[in-house]
Amino acid sequence: MPLLASITAYALDYMCMPTFWLALIPAVLTTVYIVPYLLDPLGLRTFPGPIFAKFTSGWLPWVISQNRWSAIVDSLHRKDGIFVRLSPNHISIAHPVALPAVYGHSSGALKAPFYDAFASFKTRNMFNTLSRTEHTRKRRIESQIFSQQSVRELEGTARVHHIDLVSQWDKLYSYVKRAESGAAREGFNYWSFDTIGDLAFGDPFGMILAAKDTARSAKSVKASLETFSTSSNTEKLAFETEELPVTKIMGQRGELVAMLGWLPEYVRPIILMMPGFRSNLQAIPKVAGLAVAAVAKRMNNPDARADMLNRLLDAPGAITVANTSCATTYYLARDQRVQAKLQTELDDALKAVDSVVAPHGAIKHLPYLDAVVNEGLRLHSPVGAGLPRVVPEGGMTVLGHTFKEGTWVSVPTYHLHRDENIWGENASEFYPERWIEASGDQKKAMLDAFVPFSIGPRACIGRNLALMQLHIVLATLFHRFNVVLESDDPVRSQAYALYVAGHAAMGIEAVMLRQKEF
Numbered sequence: 001m002p003l004l005a006s007i008t009a010y011a012l013d014y015m016c017m018p019t020f021w022l023a024l025i026p027a028v029l030t031t032v033y034i035v036p037y038l039l040d041p042l043g044l045r046t047f048p049g050p051i052f053a054k055f056t057s058g059w060l061p062w063v064i065s066q067n068r069w070s071a072i073v074d075s076l077h078r079k080d081g082i083f084v085r086l087s088p089n090h091i092s093i094a095h096p097v098a099l100p101a102v103y104g105h106s107s108g109a110l111k112a113p114f115y116d117a118f119a120s121f122k123t124r125n126m127f128n129t130l131s132r133t134e135h136t137r138k139r140r141i142e143s144q145i146f147s148q149q150s151v152r153e154l155e156g157t158a159r160v161h162h163i164d165l166v167s168q169w170d171k172l173y174s175y176v177k178r179a180e181s182g183a184a185r186e187g188f189n190y191w192s193f194d195t196i197g198d199l200a201f202g203d204p205f206g207m208i209l210a211a212k213d214t215a216r217s218a219k220s221v222k223a224s225l226e227t228f229s230t231s232s233n234t235e236k237l238a239f240e241t242e243e244l245p246v247t248k249i250m251g252q253r254g255e256l257v258a259m260l261g262w263l264p265e266y267v268r269p270i271i272l273m274m275p276g277f278r279s280n281l282q283a284i285p286k287v288a289g290l291a292v293a294a295v296a297k298r299m300n301n302p303d304a305r306a307d308m309l310n311r312l313l314d315a316p317g318a319i320t321v322a323n324t325s326c327a328t329t330y331y332l333a334r335d336q337r338v339q340a341k342l343q344t345e346l347d348d349a350l351k352a353v354d355s356v357v358a359p360h361g362a363i364k365h366l367p368y369l370d371a372v373v374n375e376g377l378r379l380h381s382p383v384g385a386g387l388p389r390v391v392p393e394g395g396m397t398v399l400g401h402t403f404k405e406g407t408w409v410s411v412p413t414y415h416l417h418r419d420e421n422i423w424g425e426n427a428s429e430f431y432p433e434r435w436i437e438a439s440g441d442q443k444k445a446m447l448d449a450f451v452p453f454s455i456g457p458r459a460c461i462g463r464n465l466a467l468m469q470l471h472i473v474l475a476t477l478f479h480r481f482n483v484v485l486e487s488d489d490p491v492r493s494q495a496y497a498l499y500v501a502g503h504a505a506m507g508i509e510a511v512m513l514r515q516k517e518f
């Protein structure tokens with residue numbers, strides 16, 4: 001007994017010395033990082049990749065925090081080939097044949113826990129649920145809403161926001177002559193959010209007309225949800241709301257969750273307590289508050305349109321459509337030849353149409369407009385990063401490599417969309433003609449690698465709506481306006497090209513509007 005007591009006393013004394021704690025650091029690092037690397041339970045050690053990525057899942061979030069996710073993964077594939085290790089358990093596979101294997105209907109791979117970071121509530125939505133059963137149930141209900149037929153019927157609702165957008169651009173042209181910094185980009189955001197707000201909740205946020213990034217959000221999501229559960233059907237819902245800069249907040253939230261998703265669950269709360277992230281953390285419930293306030297407003301209005309889209313509380317739709325329209329406008333501004341060619345096609349198709357907004361029926365099959373939309377989605381896919389899936393029981397074999405159950409795999413859209421082997425030497429150029437000139441095998445190879453909406457059971461359900469919106473907004477605006485870059489300076493153009501490569505916000509503030517001569 002005295003021996004045990006003296007050992008304990010000695011150990012306690014030793015633990016009080018700084019040398020003990022210093023000695024502990026390598027021991028912890030070895031246990032947490034080196035041992036799993038050496039044991040290599042998933043058999044990934046031979047795959048190339050950045051050294052830190054092989055040891056820690058913190059490397060990818062760090063890259064994302066620098067806003068260089070897609071561009072870095074692209075450059076790694078260019079250097080190391082088809083397979084690149086992005087974290088201890090995650091392999092990126094840059095080849096079109098991996099698409100059906102990873103995302104296809106018969107793949108068996110489920111969404112990775114990366115999507116947990118997108119869940120604002122305990123109940124998951126169609127986008128962030130990992131469960132196949134829950135997803136199939138939700139998707140079956142909602143696929144009806146997004147069918148080609150239903151989307152056609154929404155054109156009238158969406159039209160009013162196109163008119164608002166045009167009237168704002170008209171104002172920009174006549175009063176300001178030059179768009180103020182950011183005005184054109186914000187215009188796309190406001191238009192897209194107003195349209196989705198109207199389609200989803202029967203009420204636009206009113207951002208285009210206010211020319212302001214603003215919407216009402218429930219101040220406390222918890223308190224407002226309690227109001228929902230305690231109110232009778234006939235009672236008006238009332239709770240405190242506040243004005244919020246919603247597009248800014250959505251941007252912050254997107255960046256944060258994309259970064260957190262790659263980290264183990266236990267690390268996320270620690271990161272969120274760090275000073276640089278605390279303000280982003282506050283953004284998460286605010287987005288939920290926005291949806292809550294919009295639904296309450298809708299429920300308080302018994303005359304609201306009887307649509308079903310209010311199920312899509314967390315749809316990632318508005319921001320993606322705004323990004324793509326904005327990016328395509330930038331490319332068209334940069335290349336006046338392409339813009340003029342598009343305008344010739346539009347002028348011809350719309351000459352007998354007496355409407356400010358291009359009717360979808362008149363423009364949906366225009367070959368050059370189609371090619372422009374595709375080219376915008378190719379070069380600036382709003383979802384360009386590889387979406388992670390977990391290899392199911394029994395493993396997965398891609399191009400001769402078998403991955404064990406539990407490995408995370410993804411296919412980087414950004415890289416596939418710029419691969420010279422598929423798109424030719426001018427892969428990084430905005431060249432809509434490629435969609436018209438390619439034939440036979442070449443066209444098939446392009447279509448096999450073109451996945452802006454992903455494929456398989458988790459592919460974008462809003463694809464038809466997004467394509468309709470993109471066609472209408474581009475046809476309407478380019479039939480009415482010429483858009484040019486403020487500066488032809490090659491150094492500045494280069495800077496914008498880099499922005500695109502980094503998937504950062506576009507440098508669209510450099511666009512100014514000149515009204516087209518009719």
Ligand code: HEM
Nearest residue numbers: 126127315317320321324383452453454458460461462466
């Ligand atoms: C240019 C516009 C758009 C692009 C490029 C796009 C792209 C995508 C992609 C790549 C996915 C797969 C995400 C993943 O696997 O993690 C997705 C899913 C989804 N998108 Fe879109 N999207 C667009 C517009 C829209 C719109 C307008 C809506 C609805 C209003 C929408 C609603 C959804 C939903 C609900 C999902 C989840 C589907 C599921 O898991 O079954 N998207 N989108």
